[in-house]
Amino acid sequence: MKKTLLGVSLLSTAVLAACGSDSESGSGSGEETETLTVGATSVPHAEILEFAEDQLAEENVELEIETFNDYIVPNEALASGEIDANYFQHIPYLEDQMEENENFNFVNMGGIHIEPIGVYSQEYDSLDALPDGAEIIMSNSVADHGRILQMLEQEGVLTLEEGAGVEATVDDIAENPKNLQFQADIDAATLPQVYNNGEGDAVFINSNYAIDADLNPQEDAIALESPEDNPYVNVVAAREEDEDNETIQTLVDVLQSDETQEFIEEEYDGAVIPAEQE
Numbered sequence: 001m002k003k004t005l006l007g008v009s010l011l012s013t014a015v016l017a018a019c020g021s022d023s024e025s026g027s028g029s030g031e032e033t034e035t036l037t038v039g040a041t042s043v044p045h046a047e048i049l050e051f052a053e054d055q056l057a058e059e060n061v062e063l064e065i066e067t068f069n070d071y072i073v074p075n076e077a078l079a080s081g082e083i084d085a086n087y088f089q090h091i092p093y094l095e096d097q098m099e100e101n102e103n104f105n106f107v108n109m110g111g112i113h114i115e116p117i118g119v120y121s122q123e124y125d126s127l128d129a130l131p132d133g134a135e136i137i138m139s140n141s142v143a144d145h146g147r148i149l150q151m152l153e154q155e156g157v158l159t160l161e162e163g164a165g166v167e168a169t170v171d172d173i174a175e176n177p178k179n180l181q182f183q184a185d186i187d188a189a190t191l192p193q194v195y196n197n198g199e200g201d202a203v204f205i206n207s208n209y210a211i212d213a214d215l216n217p218q219e220d221a222i223a224l225e226s227p228e229d230n231p232y233v234n235v236v237a238a239r240e241e242d243e244d245n246e247t248i249q250t251l252v253d254v255l256q257s258d259e260t261q262e263f264i265e266e267e268y269d270g271a272v273i274p275a276e277q278e
Helices: 002-025 042-058 073-080 091-100 142-154 188-196 207-212 246-255 258-268
Strands: 034-041 061-068 085-090 106-114 118-120 135-139 173-175 181-186 202-205 233-239
Touching: 034 042, 034 073, 034 246, 042 061, 042 085, 042 106, 042 207, 042 246, 042 258, 061 073, 061 246, 073 085, 073 106, 073 233, 085 091, 085 106, 085 246, 091 106, 091 142, 091 233, 106 246, 118 207, 135 142, 135 188, 181 188, 188 202, 188 207, 202 207, 233 246
Parallel strands: 034 061, 034 085, 135 181, 135 202
Antiparallel strands: 085 233, 106 233, 118 202
């Protein structure tokens, strides 16, 4: 009996030693594994993070993904310290949120991709075909209003006041020959349902929510935002005190890697586009 207990004791010691080695050294490199908790919306952000998990493991980073269904909570969770970083928002939205919330002291850690916003219609196959007085539905995200209005201007549907830029609002419309009417009080996540219900004449939907609702921006949108010189790059955001955090920077490096960028190109077929890296 004593011999048996000794054998069990030696075996337990060996197992514990092996487990300690794995937890402290990651891939056997002698470096301690770091755990990084990142908040993301489900499509495409969480999917891209899931793809990056193996690459991060090779860099001794264990990724934990917290999935959110809106654009508000991920920044609140970051500010409170519930997560280490988030990956769901484009630069103008990030800047707008920091202006509106004094406790949102964030930094842009690096751009990853662009999601061209699309306009969808159950009745019309082009913006030119929209009738006089057509109702345009867009989200209540003010940071997207200038984006949508600039797209309509580029498509020749309306004209904005000179210099309106990305912060344009409907008050900056100089010429509106179709007398378009704008509704902008809809939560972004519900826009696909608004479209499926046939509400409005045209609905602008962010590509992440369009994809999640089984819409193909390349095929189903009657017009799609150009990715060229597009300021709406989706970024990894972190708290200011973590600007030099090496683990978060490793995440950004992996997301910007050729392997991940190729995954984005192949998986989303133009609905999500890798951001150009400087």
